[in-house]
Amino acid sequence: MKEISGKKYSYSYTRVILRKIFKAKFSKPYNKDYRQSPYYKGIFRLKMYHKLKKYQLKYDNENITITNLETNEPLLIFSYDETSQQFAANNTRVWSLTKPKMIKNTTKVKNNTVGAYSLTTNGVDTITFIENSKAETLATTLELLRKNNPTGDIILMLDNFPSHKAHIFKEKAKELNIELLPLPAYSPELQPVEKVWYTGKRDISAYKIENVKNVTKISIEETKRILEEEMTKSFYNTVPSKNKWKTVLEDYIKPIIKKLNPKNNLNW
Numbered sequence: 001m002k003e004i005s006g007k008k009y010s011y012s013y014t015r016v017i018l019r020k021i022f023k024a025k026f027s028k029p030y031n032k033d034y035r036q037s038p039y040y041k042g043i044f045r046l047k048m049y050h051k052l053k054k055y056q057l058k059y060d061n062e063n064i065t066i067t068n069l070e071t072n073e074p075l076l077i078f079s080y081d082e083t084s085q086q087f088a089a090n091n092t093r094v095w096s097l098t099k100p101k102m103i104k105n106t107t108k109v110k111n112n113t114v115g116a117y118s119l120t121t122n123g124v125d126t127i128t129f130i131e132n133s134k135a136e137t138l139a140t141t142l143e144l145l146r147k148n149n150p151t152g153d154i155i156l157m158l159d160n161f162p163s164h165k166a167h168i169f170k171e172k173a174k175e176l177n178i179e180l181l182p183l184p185a186y187s188p189e190l191q192p193v194e195k196v197w198y199t200g201k202r203d204i205s206a207y208k209i210e211n212v213k214n215v216t217k218i219s220i221e222e223t224k225r226i227l228e229e230e231m232t233k234s235f236y237n238t239v240p241s242k243n244k245w246k247t248v249l250e251d252y253i254k255p256i257i258k259k260l261n262p263k264n265n266l267n268w
Helices: 012-021 042-053 135-148 167-173 193-210 220-238 242-260
Strands: 002-004 006-007 058-062 065-068 073-084 111-118 128-131 152-160 178-182
Touching: 002 152, 042 111, 042 178, 042 242, 065 135, 073 135, 111 135, 111 193, 128 135, 128 220, 128 242, 135 152, 135 167, 135 178, 135 242, 167 178
Parallel strands: 073 152, 152 178
Antiparallel strands: 002 006, 058 065, 065 073, 073 111, 111 128
């Protein structure tokens, strides 16, 4: 029993009161990096504002596209990030009447993956597999991104990884007319592609369970090939689900465009 203001309520009824009247949530606390600035959202809005203010933009609310009216070309905004998938990770949960067991290949295989995910529907999403995450290597992924998106300006949202700050990486971006937008430190929730990486890990875990005999016996070269194949499939299967971008688009980019270009965006 729980006593509130002199009255006693059962725990079950107390939960009803908390949920229905106070709209409380009963869930695990969300892990938040203590190094994250309490003003990270405002910092991100300000950075995005300064990137967009030089353009005359129109946001197509129906097709989810952004057009630069001065050039009549698209403005493309990408979420850019690296990950390293492996079979040792487990993101799949299974039902079992006993304690579930899994035989898995724990061989460490480097599978560096770079993804550029478009926040608008007209950008061509790009996935690349690289040997390392040095600035020289990452610069080549920018060339592929520009090759897949030959027209329009590109804004690249990326974290503060040291290679992203390197001179060679910045010079390559400038050469390709790609503007870099570093995100506030320790703010992965502003990086939509992180959700895609999680989907990839979950799909790879499912592959591991369904193909457990093969996974435990294959060579390192074959392991890497399967990881790349599964990651690519997961990456492009997630592309049509643009609802993953809603938070960044609806809460940050769209309001800024409307504020900067009210006459061009009267219909929403």
